[in-house]
Amino acid sequence: MRRLALLPLLVALAGPALGQGAGQGTGSPGSDQGPPAEAGWVAKRVAQLQALDKVTARITVLDATVNQPVTFGTLSITVRACSARPPDEVPDAAAFLEVRDSTAQASAPPAFRGWMLANAPAAHMLEHPVYDLRILDCR
Template sequence: MTRPSLALPALLLALAGPALGQGVPGTNSQGSDQGPPAEAGWLPKRVAQLQALDKVTARITVLDANVNQAVTFGTLSITVRACNARPPDEVPDAAAFIEVRDSTAQPSAPPAFRGWMLANAPAAHMLEHPVYDLRILDCR
């Protein structure tokens, strides 16, 4: 029997490392809530382009979400807390720290999603919801 390959987990960690290492906004070494530090090659942006899918109707909607301003999609309230992109001379990527609340949940319930989403690794951290899917496309 062969051992399972560690290549995929290592690749996901390599792709997500700068963004995932920050954990929660406001905790990076500069004390900023803008996510990955500048020396990691990320540039802070003000608008996140999100793709939302309603699994019931198969409707796909592209949303522009300003940082720290909630947008709605169905019963979801989506707030982008930080949005970062790679410089133009590097491989395109975007990382956004997103909080998602569902209006059908109890007010005291935790968010449906709270964490970093990566454009180049959408399955690394994703919203797990029975009706909706959400992913980050770009930060501008």
């Protein structure tokens, strides 16, 4: 039953990203900034991310301030928006991320650009041979 309740939220949040294809997107960063206001989300300034290096099995928790890039291995991660549910609702977080790989050509599209959801990490995820990334929380 909970999955059915999340379906409208997933469609609303992932809608712009679904049309972009896996891991690739176009458009200005400001065009997809923030979940719908009517969904009861609260904008936050810091995203807590979990990054995994699949080669070394190293897990790192990163605190990324909105619009300030952080690095993990060869990835440069920029959080463009981060929102969380109010304290009186079921905990959840959503972040709009732009991830670039320094080993890719400068003209290459981002490795990932779109929304990530804490409660549905498989809905829209980074597809990278070495790294895995997910959102844990927005503060």
